[in-house]
Amino acid sequence: MDRIIEILREIHPETDYENETHLIDNRIFDSFDVVTLVGELMDEYDIEITAEHMIPENFNSASAIYALVQSLEEE
Amino acid sequence: MSFASMGFAFFVTVVIVIFYIVPAKFQWVVLLAASWYFYGYYSFNDLVYIIITTVSAYVCAALIENARIRQDAYLKDNAETLSKEDRKEYKARTKKHQRLFLICTLVLNFGILAYLKYANITIAYINMYRLKWFGDTDFIPFIRVLLPLGISFYTFQTMGYLIDIYYGKYARERNFLKFALYVSFFPQIVQGPISRFGQLAPQLYSPKKYDFNNIRSGFYRIMWGLFKKLVIADRLAGYVTSVMSQKEYFGGFYILLAVFFYSMQIYGDFSGGIDIASGVAEMFGIRLTENFERPFFSKSISEYWQRWHITLGTWFKDYIFYPLSVNKKILKLGKRLREHGHESLGKRIPIYIPMLFVWILTGMWHGSESRFVVWGLFNYVFIVLGTELEGVSARITGRLRLRESGTLMKSYRAFKTFWLMSFLRLFDINQTPSDAFRAFRLIFTDWRTFDIVKVYEQLSLPQEDFIVAAAAIVILFVFELIQRKGSVRERIFAMPVACQWVILSVLFVAVSVFGYYGPGYDASAFIYGAF
Numbered sequence: 081m082d083r084i085i086e087i088l089r090e091i092h093p094e095t096d097y098e099n100e101t102h103l104i105d106n107r108i109f110d111s112f113d114v115v116t117l118v119g120e121l122m123d124e125y126d127i128e129i130t131a132e133h134m135i136p137e138n139f140n141s142a143s144a145i146y147a148l149v150q151s152l153e154e155e
Numbered sequence: 156m157s158f159a160s161m162g163f164a165f166f167v168t169v170v171i172v173i174f175y176i177v178p179a180k181f182q183w184v185v186l187l188a189a190s191w192y193f194y195g196y197y198s199f200n201d202l203v204y205i206i207i208t209t210v211s212a213y214v215c216a217a218l219i220e221n222a223r224i225r226q227d228a229y230l231k232d233n234a235e236t237l238s239k240e241d242r243k244e245y246k247a248r249t250k251k252h253q254r255l256f257l258i259c260t261l262v263l264n265f266g267i268l269a270y271l272k273y274a275n276i277t278i279a280y281i282n283m284y285r286l287k288w289f290g291d292t293d294f295i296p297f298i299r300v301l302l303p304l305g306i307s308f309y310t311f312q313t314m315g316y317l318i319d320i321y322y323g324k325y326a327r328e329r330n331f332l333k334f335a336l337y338v339s340f341f342p343q344i345v346q347g348p349i350s351r352f353g354q355l356a357p358q359l360y361s362p363k364k365y366d367f368n369n370i371r372s373g374f375y376r377i378m379w380g381l382f383k384k385l386v387i388a389d390r391l392a393g394y395v396t397s398v399m400s401q402k403e404y405f406g407g408f409y410i411l412l413a414v415f416f417y418s419m420q421i422y423g424d425f426s427g428g429i430d431i432a433s434g435v436a437e438m439f440g441i442r443l444t445e446n447f448e449r450p451f452f453s454k455s456i457s458e459y460w461q462r463w464h465i466t467l468g469t470w471f472k473d474y475i476f477y478p479l480s481v482n483k484k485i486l487k488l489g490k491r492l493r494e495h496g497h498e499s500l501g502k503r504i505p506i507y508i509p510m511l512f513v514w515i516l517t518g519m520w521h522g523s524e525s526r527f528v529v530w531g532l533f534n535y536v537f538i539v540l541g542t543e544l545e546g547v548s549a550r551i552t553g554r555l556r557l558r559e560s561g562t563l564m565k566s567y568r569a570f571k572t573f574w575l576m577s578f579l580r581l582f583d584i585n586q587t588p589s590d591a592f593r594a595f596r597l598i599f600t601d602w603r604t605f606d607i608v609k610v611y612e613q614l615s616l617p618q619e620d621f622i623v624a625a626a627a628i629v630i631l632f633v634f635e636l637i638q639r640k641g642s643v644r645e646r647i648f649a650m651p652v653a654c655q656w657v658i659l660s661v662l663f664v665a666v667s668v669f670g671y672y673g674p675g676y677d678a679s680a681f682i683y684g685a686f
Contacts, residue, residue: 105540107461112542115480115506119489131478132322 081147087120088142097142104136114139121145127152158345158431159384166193168433171370174439183336185437192511194304201303204271209265209331209338212313214328214332216258216320219253219448223323238628257321261314261512274298276523305344307520311470313338316352318474325352333360344433346425348446350465355443363440368648373437374519375644378662380430385670386627388423390620391416410594417584418577419628422451425464435495449635454568456537459576462548467520472511479509503542504671511535526591530582537575548609623669 084091084098091113095103103109107133118129127149138148157163171205174182195202226249230242237245266404275297285291297573320327328334337356397412398405426447433443446465453459460468479485485505493501518531549559557564581591647658 110457110461111480112506114477115509116502118481118504119486119505121388122486123490129481131481132324134473134477135322135324135480 081142083124083147084121084146087117088145089118089122090120094153098112101141104140109139117145121149125153158428159381167243171438172357174363175365179364180440182363183333183360186340187332187336190336190339190344193341194339194344197304198301201306203224204303204306205269205309205339207267208313209308209335210339211260211263212317213328213331213334215256215317217329218256219317219320220327222249222253223257225249253321257317260317264310264314268306271300271306273519273523274300297671305346306351308347309338309344311467312347312349315349315470315474328352328356336360340436340437343430343443346428346443347464347466348429348432349470350444352410355441356442366440369440370438371482371642371648373434375647375659375662376434376437377431378434378659378666380432380434381666382627382662383427383430383631385421385427385666386423387624387631388420388427390624390627390671391420391423395584396422396661399594401591402597403601406603407598408603411598413584414577414598416624417580418451418573419624419631420579421583422447423631449638451573452569452635453572453641454565455572456534456575457541458536459572460538467517471517475516476509476513479512507539510538513536516578524589525586526582526585529588529591533579533582537579546675580590620671627669631632 088095088097091135092108095108096125100108104114114134121127122129129148129152133148133152138144161368165289166189166461168183174185178184187655191202194205226246229235230245268453278295278297282294285294290405319325328337333356333394333625336359337352340350340355340359395413402410429443429446433445436443444466448465450459453462485508491501492504514531514535515528516531516535518528521527521530529567544622552559559633578595585591585594585686634643638644647655650658
């Protein structure tokens with residue numbers, strides 16, 4: 081989880097990732113940021129994120145991103 | 156039966172009365188009957204296209220979901236005997252079948268759309284080049300078909316649903332007639348918004364109790380939409396067309412004014428139409444997705460496209476941009492660039508390549524002629540430049556000691572974005588890219604004296620109309636300034652009832668008296684209705 085927050089801070093350092101639960105809905109992350117994040121996550125965790133994972137619910141908070149990474153690591 | 160006609164007002168009134176009289180479990184049936192009647196009344200022959208889309212999407216969704224159910228049952232029944240690899244292989248096989256069903260249906264539906272939208276322009280290009288290169292005058296005849304009402308909107312909405320079913324995002328709608336209502340819900344069939352199944356369908360099928368607040372709120376929104384459409388958009392249309400058809404005669408100043416007016420016209424026309432659609436839906440207790448969020452206050456082109464025609468932008472983002480951006484080949488290319496020391500470029504490539512596709516397709520969605528593709532490419536170039544030059548822009552702002560979040564910088568950025576987007580619309584109001592470039596050049600080279608009398612006398616905008624248009628644009632601007640701090644309707648409803656009546660009466664009178672019903676008036680001609 082800490083590493084994910086680190087990656088998120090590299091994209092938007094000013095955001096409070098511990099409490100923010102609407103990264104996409106509140107437009108803190110735009111599509112540029114999401115694609116950058118996905119690239120970083122795939123490199124870092126050696127997982128495959130595909131089109132069907134690209135829904136706001138998977139990227140709205142650090143914990144949602146963590147859950148996505150975990151589920152993909154288990155596959 | 157246009158949105159801006161007495162016939163439509165009567166139709167909606169009758170449907171609302173029936174909707175709230177019938178038992179709640181039949182309300183969705185009333186909406187379906189009304190939607191099919193509306194579509195059939197508008198263009199009976201085009202019903203065939205919407206039926207093909209409805210049936211093919213329904214069948215495809217069933218095939219995809221049944222394949223998933225069979226897979227789950229098989230994996231459950233054989234949980235103890237199957238290895239991890241066996242399960243993976245079985246899942247991959249199921250996915251392959253599902254993908255085949257999906258692709259066939261996408262090809263059928265987008266194929267119909269492409270054929271109806273691009274066949275004639277393709278024939279025109281073939282004929283032109285045959286004549287130019289071979290002197291061949293044996294022209295291929297054009298196909299005799301008009302673009303069916305709302306086909307771009309309902310095709311995108313329905314195919315979006317199918318892709319979501321393929322991704323397993325929703326369970327499919329099993330009732331064919333309920334699904335048909337999702338495809339054809341009449342307030343949004345003409346020009347959107349392009350709704351998502353999860354947002355719209357549950358609202359369409361759930362029982363609704365009569366609530367005066369919904370009727371009142373919807374009515375205000377309809378009146379505001381009519382104000383934007385009839386008082387602003389239709390009034391300015393004549394001026395814009397006249398100037399653009401005689402650019403050299405009028406010169407730069409008139410063209411610049413036409414560029415400004417066209418931005419107001421298309422915003423009034425499109426967002427006005429959406430307001431009417433949303434207002435009508437609201438009267439049935441249904442909230443449509445918002446399609447506009449004060450786009451002219453945007454501080455960059457990227458932001459503008461998040462606030463203008465929002466549902467089309469999110470459709471392209473979710474179903475084209477994201478799938479392409481996680482495409483293995485594109486990601487590999489980005490990785491290779493990063494490994495060769497191009498760290499920044501390597502990160503941007505998985506964004507810029509999909510974005511290029513999105514903008515070409517967005518251009519094509521707006522029209523079949525080459526000028527729309529050029530328009531899309533210009534948008535793309537401006538967005539890429541805006542991103543690449545962010546650092547330079549920040550340095551300049553820093554040196555000038557200006558605050559990025561200050562009113563001055565915000566106003567400057569909104570002003571710049573508004574005019575960039577307005578100039579790009581020259582591709583929309585001219586027949587060819589070269590006409591658009593010529594108009595742009597004239598703005599900066601032909602500065603003859605602006606003769607206001609010429610506007611009154613020779614253009615379709617007499618003095619009174621000019622004043623009404625200017626006043627209406629100011630009202631629109633003030634309204635949107637207030638709207639930034641919250642819903643204007645909520646503010647009105649918090650006022651004493653007498654004030655509410657005064658405001659509604661003023662709006663009603665404004666639309667009735669100042670609505671533009673000039674010669675050649677055709678309120679059915681919503682610009683986006685033709686897409």
